[in-house]
Amino acid sequence: MSTILVTGGAGFIGSCFVRRAIARGTARIVNLDKLTYAGNPDSLPQDIATKHTLVVGDIGDSSLVRSLLAEHQPDAIVNFAAESHVDRSIDGPMEFVQTNVVGTCRLLEEVRQYHANLLQPAKEDFRFLHVSTDEVYGSLGDTGLFTETTPYSPNSPYSASKAASDHFVRAYLHTYGVPTLMTNCSNNYGPYQFPEKLIPLVILNALEGKPLPIYGDGLNVRDWLYVDDHCEAIETVLDKGVIGECYNVGGNNEQANINIVRTICQTIDRLKPDLTHRPCESLITYVTDRPGHDRRYAIDASKIRDELGWEPKQNFQDGIEATVKWYMENSDWVQRVQSGEYRGERLGLGG
Known part of the structure; x- marks a missing residue:
């Protein structure tokens, strides 16, 4: 059984990867997560101490990372750890620089030294997989798709910090020989997503009869990816990339x-015909657009399909319905996030 060090494994995408790895039973997971507001232990399986170790800490803590590498001798590292909310990056960019740039660099430096001291065949088999975003490419016009060779053109502090981390990952490959892989994904959605993001925010507000805020004219376009499909792609890249x-x-x-938003509203109207505020579309409210809001993202995923054999399985309507049902059926998880109980403080989210 292999050992994987997962950073940021209590977040939305990272926790999905951890749950899937544990369910498959093919790897022991050492999960390093700072447990900031979006890191939620409630999203992780319970009573799995033999397969999963949660370590509360920062990827920028070099001594902690060094000790974890020495103790657990991971065969691979999957780096999910990042500040990821664009609005928060606009309000406070330096935290994004600290985690996404400085933290990633410090992690890479410890990995470089760890990898250099590995013996064969462990050294040849080791992988460092860095999870990034399509936002590093900037904004598309009405046509075209992002490919792996699209020039970087980030437009927000968040995407700029992720672009910088991507460049350092590449530099550690070419300068030091660290065996790196990288994925750049489109917008994720699905169960366990923190309620500040568009889809869970709209679901919870619609269920509660609260306004559904839409930036600008609502015509900003994204490519939406179900989180389990994304994690299967990461598994594929780790295995075959x-x-x-x-x-x-x-x-x-x-x-x-x-x-x-309309799809979510129509789904909730159908699943909850007793809601007094139906139709939920009546709750839509347009708000001032955020600064630097990219107009359109769209991914060309033909490389991973043609070279590694991965394609998304979930169609959007079924994925949205599954997501809506999950939030409806997991009110305890939602309540603990909205109240702040999951980390001992009140956050006041969901409205």
Whole structure:
């Protein structure tokens, strides 16, 4: 059984990867997570101490990372750890620089030294997989798709910090020989997503009869990817990917934000016909657009399909319905996030 060090494994995408790895039973997971506001132990399986170790700490803590590498001798590292909310990056960019740039560099430096001291065949088999975003590519016009060779053109502090981390990952491959892989994904959705993001926020507000805020004209377009499909793609890249390569991961599902919201509203209307505030579309409220809001993202995922055999399985309507049902059926998880109980403080989210 292999050992994987997962950073940021209590977050939305990271916790999905951890749950899947534990369910498959093929790897022991050492989960390093700082447990900031978006890191939630409630999203992790319970009573699995033999297969999963949660360590509360920062990827920028060099001595902690060094000790974990020495103790657990991981066969691979999957780096999910990142600040990821664009609005928060606009309000406070330096935290994004500290985690996404400085933290990633310090992690890479410890990995470099760890890898250099490995013996064969462990040294040859070791992999460092860095999970990034399509936002590093900037904004598309009405046509075209992001490919792995699209020039970087980040437009927010968040995407700029992720672009910088991507460049350092590449530099550690070419300068030091660290065997790196990279994925750049489109917008994720699904169960366990923190309620500040569009889809869970709209679901919870619609269920509660609260306003559904839409930036600008609502026509900003994203490619939406179900989180389990994304994690399967990461597993595929970790298993089959070529060292030094980057793989774009998309859901083949371009949707304008207003269409996302309407789809959620129609799904909730159908699943909850007793809601007194139906139709939920009546709750839609347009708000001032955020600064630097990219107009359109769209992923060309043909490389990972053609070279590694991965394609998304979940169609959007079924994925949205599964997500809505999950939030409806997991009110305890939602309540603990909205109240702040999951980390001992009140956050006041969901409205």
